Amino acid sequence: MLTLWLGRHFQRQDILSRASLIQSERRFRSVVDHVKEVIFQTDAQGKWIFLNPAWTEVTGFAVADSLGTVFLDYVHPDDRERNRALFEPLIQRNKDFCRHEIRYLHKSGGFRWVEVFARLTQDESGSAIGTSGTLSDITERKATAEEIYSLAFYDPLTNLPNRRLMQDRLMQRLIVSARDNRHGALMLIDIDNFKVLNDTLGHDVGDQLLVEAARRLRSCVRESDTVARLGGDEFVVILDDLDEGDWAVTQTEAVAEKIQAQIALPYILNVIANDIEQIQHSYHCTSSIGITLFHDQSNSIKELMRRADTAMYQAKAAGRNTLRFFDPEMQAVVTARAVLETDLRKAIANSQFVLHYQPQVDFQGQVIGAEALIRWQHPQRGLVSPAEFIPLAEDTGLILPIGHWVLTTACAQLAIWATQAETAHFTLAVNVSARQIKLPNFVEEVLAVLDNFGIAPGKLKLELTESLLLENAEVIIGKMAALKARGVGFSLDDFGTGYSSLSYLKRLPLDQLKIDQSFVCDVLTDTNDAAIARTIVALGKTLGLAVIAEGVEAEAQRDFLANNGCYAYQGYLFCRPLPLDGFEAFLKQVERAHETNAQQYRLDFSRVY
Ligand code: C2E
Ligand code: CA
Ligand code: CA
16 A cells, blocks of 8 residues: 555656756746857867757758868957867866857858856766857947957047057057167148138038058058148158167158159049039148157157147248158258269269279289279368268169269270280279169160170179178079170178178079178287187188288288288278279389389388379
8 A cells, every 4th residue: 555655756856856847947948049159069179069049040041951060160360269269178178168259250241249158067087078158149239349449449530540549659659669768750731721721611521631641651651650741731750779979860750752743643532522523633732740759758648749740840941841850960961961972963963073983802812803883072171081972872763974974994905904904904993872773674784885885794793792692682693694604703792791692502503702891900819709610711712712901901801811811901001092094193102012022012101102
């Protein structure tokens, strides 16, 4: 009886608990099937083993198709590495759970932003068997946040950073420039007479101009530089990572000039005429630019803005379409360069250049040739050193006509020397700038000049510097090879001061390395310089190249070089660079000295000139 009762009782209990289990399962199902969040489970390999219907809502993929596939396949390719880096520590049990925001692909193309919560799942023995968690679609929230950010920090008309973001960036630039000891520049750019355009043709037309001006400004600077709109027709450009001193001024000036040229190009503006008809209106404008440089945090943002502003008003006062540096010394550099450039153009037109020749001698003091060094006979300033005008000539492209003149004059001289027994064997070294060799017809130009004067190409030695190979090395090597094939010689000038890699050096069709004077200068006192000089000689030997030392001023330097295998020299010890008549007089003196076997010829001579 009792057994029967007990049996019934338990049966009933069983039915009851099964019913409640089914009910709770139903309740669970109903929640899981209707929540907006994706609920998921993966195995330890990252394959989906459970997904609720929200999965299809969020990604467009059917649950049945997705189960058994790897979750990473659904993640935006750009976010996969990051997601993998979060999944693996979970499975390896270095972390219990993770939360992150990531883009999931949508079946119809595009993607959704998803917030992921994932935690490790374990079996009874505590081994990791996968992950489980939720994915919530946060695309709308992200878009709103981005819009708020954009409204707060960007100018809606031009999409450029606004004043707030510009100040933020400037602050960062100041910190970085102080840390890295680099210079930066702050430029304030104002469109001249913008108000007139706005007042006469209306704000819509003014806006078109501002949008186009913003685009042009962006095109004038590097990706890392900042272009911002302060409001109205005022823009700011922040340049960073500039070189030191006058170089920063030069670089900034170059960018500012480029900006002025771009802003000055015509604008095609759509104007509504007679309230109905739309016509295109071509408009020209100029800009005034105020500039100040910074290189640490010694000036506040406010002070820098004030300086750029002051400079900009000076530019306006100077008649608009002008750029001005705040700092008087910087402005002086710019003004001096402008004067030099004008003078240099006149010098080309009026043939104010001369070549000086510096002998190159062998171990016995016999002259084997010379280096042609340009001088500028300035009508007021006298003889100007190339160190003063060659860099500007390179910047402005004036080096091209100047370089052509040097090459022609040098070859004309070689042709004369070829007719005289004492000088017939001379080689003449001519310095060549990067701008020159980059000319598309450089090879033809050199060959034409040689041909014109009927010179054996082996008499001409072109001096190049290592820095010239930093850009477009392949093209330059090709040009050198073409000239070398015709017999023209090449010497690598200032060798040791650049960054030539040995592999490059091997590929260059060179004839000679020229040990830079900075090493020769201290060869007796500085063990490093002595080691460098020795290494260059050894390198020359290995590569089958001749070696010459420049800047030899003392007998002891010459002796050191000779003892280490360098037997060609150039320097004040033998002779300074001299105008042609002086050079020829020197040759005669050397000849006499050799005839009379006198040892003192060089000392006497350097006093004469
Ligand atoms: P560089 O090619 O390294 O020329 C050697 C410079 O060292 C010359 O200066 C020369 O006068 C000087 N020098 C020669 N021997 C000694 C010495 O014993 N001690 C010292 N302290 N200096 C010595 P320069 O004539 O003032 O020329 C300066 C630079 O201008 C040249 O350096 C070269 O880079 C450039 N240059 C000169 N002429 C031309 C040219 O026609 N074209 C190009 N592109 N550059 C040129
Ligand atoms: Ca040289
Ligand atoms: Ca040199």
